[in-house]
Amino acid sequence: MNAAELENLLGFAVAAARAAGDVTLKYFQRVTAERKSDGSFVTAADREAERLLRERIESRFPDDAIIGEEEGARPGSTRRQWVLDPLDGTYSFVHGVPLYGVLVALEEATEPILGVVHLPALGETVYAARGLGCFRNGVRARVSTTSRLEDALLLATDFGVCAQHGKGRAAEELQRQAKARRTWGDCYGHVLVATGRADIMLDPIMNHWDCAALLPILTEAGGTFTDWRGQQTARGGEALSTNGALFADVMGIIQACRKDGEEI
Structure with missing residues (x-):
């Protein structure tokens, strides 16, 4: 095409x-x-x-x-x-x-x-x-240039739901390390990351139709849209958006929590 x-x-x-x-x-x-x-x-x-x-x-x-x-x-x-x-x-x-x-x-x-x-x-x-x-x-929209978690704005539709889906420890640690956290959720949260107004968005449970439009938007804006294992997909049943610069740090926290026994 x-x-x-x-x-x-x-x-x-x-x-x-x-x-x-x-x-x-x-x-x-x-x-x-x-x-x-x-x-x-x-x-x-x-x-x-x-x-x-x-x-x-x-x-x-x-x-x-x-x-x-x-x-x-x-x-x-x-x-x-x-x-x-x-x-x-x-x-x-x-x-x-x-x-x-x-x-x-x-x-x-x-x-x-x-x-x-x-x-x-x-x-x-x-x-x-x-x-x-x-x-x-x-x-033209671009993600933020924030490069440190301690400077980051972290979003989720509902942080409490993360624990219900086996991701509570990772969500808590990300909240602890981020500068600020807000519940500007659903598609709006991911859009805020894509347009540089937030840095990370967490969604522990998503449907295919929730994700398909977001993947090209985040990618073309210079960010990442993945599941909680770091795989770029719209079919993972969950979602994690970052500005790209913070992706490795976010995944490091998630992986550390997984090693400690959390199911992610």
């Missing part, structure tokens, strides 16, 4: 994500949530936004596969698959907090090649494609 084709696909994905974001804004701060079987929230906004994304993709690229959080998988006949999370950060959304996003990714042969995170209530869109760089509202 040449750069011009990839750029066209990225433009399509950005426009689709923004249109889906407009759908969510119709419901923001005025919607009643339901509970899924796993206890997580879902709203009419999730469902309507995903329908819009699917309709646009099916109309433009009818042979591509699609997988989304709300409507599952649709097979295709090409090597490409669109990965959709129509409303990442539903807990924030249903509480009227603007830190939620629409995630759109495209994979080729299972590898994410472009990603879009649109934050409708903030008017912010961060997007990237392989070899084309990462951008925030049209301006």
